[in-house]
Amino acid sequence: MSDQEYIPKSKFGKWFNDRLPLLTLASHLTDYPTPKNLNYWWTFGGILTFCLITQIVTGLTLAMHYIAHADMAFESVEHIMRDVNYGWLIRYIHANGASMFFLAVYIHIFRSLFYGSYKSPREIIWIIGIIIYLLMMAAAFMGYVLPWGQMSFWGATVITNLFSAIPLVGEGIVTWLWGGYSVDNPTLTRFFTLHYLIPFLILGLVVLHIWALHVPGNNNPIGIDVKKPSKDTVPFHPYIVIKDGFALLMFMIVFAFFVFYAPNILGHADNYIEADPLVTPAHIVPEWYLLPFYAILRSVPDKLLGVVAMLSAILILAALPWLDTSKIRSAVFRPLYKQFYWILVADVLILGYVGAMPAEGLYLLIARVATAYYFLHFLLILPILGLKEKTLPVPLSITEPILGGSPNLATAKNKEKLNN
Amino acid sequence: MSEKKTNRRDFLFTATYAVGAVGLGATVWPMIDQMNPDASVKALASTEVDVSSVTPGKTITVLWRGKPVFIRRRTQDEITDARSVKLEDLKDPQKDEDRAKDPEWLVMLGVCTHLGCVPLDQKGDYNGWFCPCHGSHYDTSGRIRKGPAPTNMEVPKYEFVNANTIKIG
Numbered sequence: 001m002s003d004q005e006y007i008p009k010s011k012f013g014k015w016f017n018d019r020l021p022l023l024t025l026a027s028h029l030t031d032y033p034t035p036k037n038l039n040y041w042w043t044f045g046g047i048l049t050f051c052l053i054t055q056i057v058t059g060l061t062l063a064m065h066y067i068a069h070a071d072m073a074f075e076s077v078e079h080i081m082r083d084v085n086y087g088w089l090i091r092y093i094h095a096n097g098a099s100m101f102f103l104a105v106y107i108h109i110f111r112s113l114f115y116g117s118y119k120s121p122r123e124i125i126w127i128i129g130i131i132i133y134l135l136m137m138a139a140a141f142m143g144y145v146l147p148w149g150q151m152s153f154w155g156a157t158v159i160t161n162l163f164s165a166i167p168l169v170g171e172g173i174v175t176w177l178w179g180g181y182s183v184d185n186p187t188l189t190r191f192f193t194l195h196y197l198i199p200f201l202i203l204g205l206v207v208l209h210i211w212a213l214h215v216p217g218n219n220n221p222i223g224i225d226v227k228k229p230s231k232d233t234v235p236f237h238p239y240i241v242i243k244d245g246f247a248l249l250m251f252m253i254v255f256a257f258f259v260f261y262a263p264n265i266l267g268h269a270d271n272y273i274e275a276d277p278l279v280t281p282a283h284i285v286p287e288w289y290l291l292p293f294y295a296i297l298r299s300v301p302d303k304l305l306g307v308v309a310m311l312s313a314i315l316i317l318a319a320l321p322w323l324d325t326s327k328i329r330s331a332v333f334r335p336l337y338k339q340f341y342w343i344l345v346a347d348v349l350i351l352g353y354v355g356a357m358p359a360e361g362l363y364l365l366i367a368r369v370a371t372a373y374y375f376l377h378f379l380l381i382l383p384i385l386g387l388k389e390k391t392l393p394v395p396l397s398i399t400e401p402i403l404g405g406s407p408n409l410a411t412a413k414n415k416e417k418l419n420n
Numbered sequence: 421m422s423e424k425k426t427n428r429r430d431f432l433f434t435a436t437y438a439v440g441a442v443g444l445g446a447t448v449w450p451m452i453d454q455m456n457p458d459a460s461v462k463a464l465a466s467t468e469v470d471v472s473s474v475t476p477g478k479t480i481t482v483l484w485r486g487k488p489v490f491i492r493r494r495t496q497d498e499i500t501d502a503r504s505v506k507l508e509d510l511k512d513p514q515k516d517e518d519r520a521k522d523p524e525w526l527v528m529l530g531v532c533t534h535l536g537c538v539p540l541d542q543k544g545d546y547n548g549w550f551c552p553c554h555g556s557h558y559d560t561s562g563r564i565r566k567g568p569a570p571t572n573m574e575v576p577k578y579e580f581v582n583a584n585t586i587k588i589g
Contacts, residue, residue: 154537158553161536176452180461182486190455278481278488280538284553298554303534303570359554 028214033233034240035220037398041111042218043247044104050248051101052206056199058094066146068192070185073148074274092263098140099266100255102289105133109317114341116329117219123321125212130318132205137290137314139198142191149271150281156183156191158284162297165304182277223330224394232398283358291355292348296374298359299367309371316378323378325386333392337385344377461485466589468581471525479541481530484588488530488538489576490549491586494560499523501547502561512571516561519575527578527586528562534569549573 006027008014017023065084067076080087109129112118118126145156160177164170179186217228226232234240258266266288270281286294296313300306316323331338351370357363467484471491474480479492494502502516503523520526530549532539537553544550544557546565551558556567563572578588 154553158535158537161534164536176456178457179455180457180486184461184486186455186458186461277486278483278538280552282552284537298568301568303568306568 030235030237031229032214032236033217033228033230034236035218035226035232035398036234036239037220037222038218038240038243039221040243040247041107041115042220043244044108044111046244047104047248047251048101048108049206050251051097051104052199052202054097055094055101056203058090058097059196059199061090062094063196066192068146068189070148070188070275073146073188077147089259092259096255096258096263096266098143099258099287099289100251101136102140104251105136106289109133110345113344114331115219115221116223116324116326116331118321119324119329120321121216122213122219125209126321127318128205128209128212130314132202132209133317134314135198135202135205139195139202140287140289142195142198144271144287145188145191146195147271148188148275150273150275150279151268151271151284153183153275153277154280154284155286156187159286160187162307162310165307167304184277219329220398221330222332222395222398223328224396224398226398285356288352288356291353292351293355295351295355295367296371298355299364299371313371313374316375320378320382324382326389326391327386328391328394330394333394334385334389335392336389340377340381340385344374347373347377466587469586469588470584471586472584476524482588484576489588490526490528490530490541490562490573492526492541493524494520494526498547498560502559502563505559505561505563509565511564514561514563514572516563519561519563519572522580525586526560526562527575527588529574529576531573532556532569533564533571533573534567539573 006017006024008017008023013023062080065076065080065087067073077091080091082088084090112126112129141155141159145152160174160183163177164174166173175181177187178184179190217226217233220226229235268285285291293310293313297306297310300309326334326337328334331341347370350366351374354363354367354370359367464485467482469480469482469491471480471493474491474493476493477495479490481488481490483489499516502520505516507513507515516523519528530538532551532553534551534554534556537551539549539551539556539558541549544566546557546559548560548562548565549558550556551567551569554568556569557565558569558573559565561572562575564570576588578586581587
């Protein structure tokens with residue numbers, strides 16, 4: 001990690017740094033050489049860190065007023081909304097913050113897919129990212145249960161019942177998860193405990209995610225290896241700090257719009273009805289960010305296979321560095337992959353849409369086609385494409401296409417001639 | 421295979437690992453088992469229901485172990501319907517006679533066997549129950565006929581204490 005030896009200027013700094021090299025770490029972080037062509041799609045790492053901190057801070061303050069008990073949870077949330085000073089604000093930031101978190105993480109993931117950031121040597125960064133994403137889904141699901149509304153209760157019932165699909169031990173596992181014979185008070189208290197724990201696990205994984213990132217350094221829009229530090233890089237501070245800060249400001253405008261002007265638009269009205277184990281809402285839907293996977297679950301007519309398909313849809317991402325056989329990272333130089341990439345984006349959006357619709361008729365048919373395509377993309381198209389695709393010539397450095405004008409094709413050929 | 425003499429040290433390692441594994445298991449198990457249903461939850465295992473007010477064609481729903489139980493007094497048509505179905509047509513073959521000891525009374529958990537929603541009464545393609553969550557259709561015996569649910573709605577252990585009272589559990 002240490003690029004060059006850092007020596008603190010002050011005597012105390014040197015004394016301290018010899019015993020705990022925090023200043024060396026700080027110097028590494030500020031000087032960290034970053035490719036100079038990073039675009040705004042690269043600012044979502046910082047935005048996600050902001051989202052995590054926001055959720056932890058608002059979550060801690062909400063926990064000071066919330067009561068995790070089946071008889072009192074619903075009322076305590078209303079108490080937060082009506083009585084607690086600025087309780088409405090803190091809760092709306094926390095609830096919409098979850099949606100903003102997922103919005104940012106989806107952009108972050110799809111940026112990685114477009115620019116091939118998951119490829120060697122960044123596989124571990126990618127896999128840690130997928131684990132963070134899984135933990136985020138678990139935290140979001142359990143957080144949604146805490147207000148103990150109708151959607152909380154029935155969402156919890158449906159999702160925990162997924163485990164009953166496991167042969168032989170399934171029923172036992174579900175009873176164990178519930179701490180009873182249905183979703184009830186024991187379920188609520190343990191979900192609260194885990195909901196409190198998971199953000200700190202994520203925080204730890206974020207540290208590993210960034211650590212693993214700082215070993216090879218950032219990928220970049222043209223996806224070539226850069227020498228660092230060199231004329232292809234700029235120090236993280238102030239260049240990237242300012243760029244990330246500006247993007248964060250833009251992001252916060254969107255965030256604030258939801259919090260102040262449409263705080264309930266992403267939620268479901270049924271969750272303002274207290275949980276009732278005797279009445280299932282007419283239409284159970286998860287939060288928007290889980291809809292594509294919900295659509296995959298429902299598109300398979302068999303219970304066990306439906307659950308397997310849903311889980312595989314997420315876990316297949318972890319195998320992506322090995323499923324994508326192309327050596328070229330950036331889609332900029334992969335004309336065919338670029339088209340399949342946008343088809344995949346559309347496919348996931350379609351899955352999200354049909355996930356919100358009733359599972360019948362045309363919607364079900366669309367969900368099935370889209371599910372099949374999703375797996376086709378990862379299992380068939382990507383491995384074959386990497387071997388067959390004719391890619392465009394890649395520039396030799398980041399600086400080259402900028403200094404040499406736009407036609408990187410000509411300059412690359414010239415360089416090749418000179419080298420030969 | 422090469423001849424390798426086991427010595428005192430190998431024995432000590434193996435013994436240490438074995439005892440360590442038992443100790444670890446004994447420590448971890450209480451942490452896992454504390455999540456299983458506790459004594460107070462298990463104590464609520466049975467409930468008695470007065471069914472004197474239920475007329476033919478009516479269903480009442482009662483709560484047992486936190487789950488809804490449907491108690492339906494079936495009409496003659498429904499009974500005939502349920503008993504005339506061929507077992508080959510069923511996804512989870514079960515005779516109606518085995519599900520309703522007294523043909524007039526159908527007692528079952530009102531929980532869809534797909535993902536646990538509460539199905540709606542007198543709905544669906546088979547005039548039995550229909551689950552609004554993921555579209556499972558049940559017949560007048562509560563057997564799965566169409567949709568993602570794998571099995572029939574479960575019949576709990578129950579008995580008539582007297583002509584008007586059913587004890588569930």
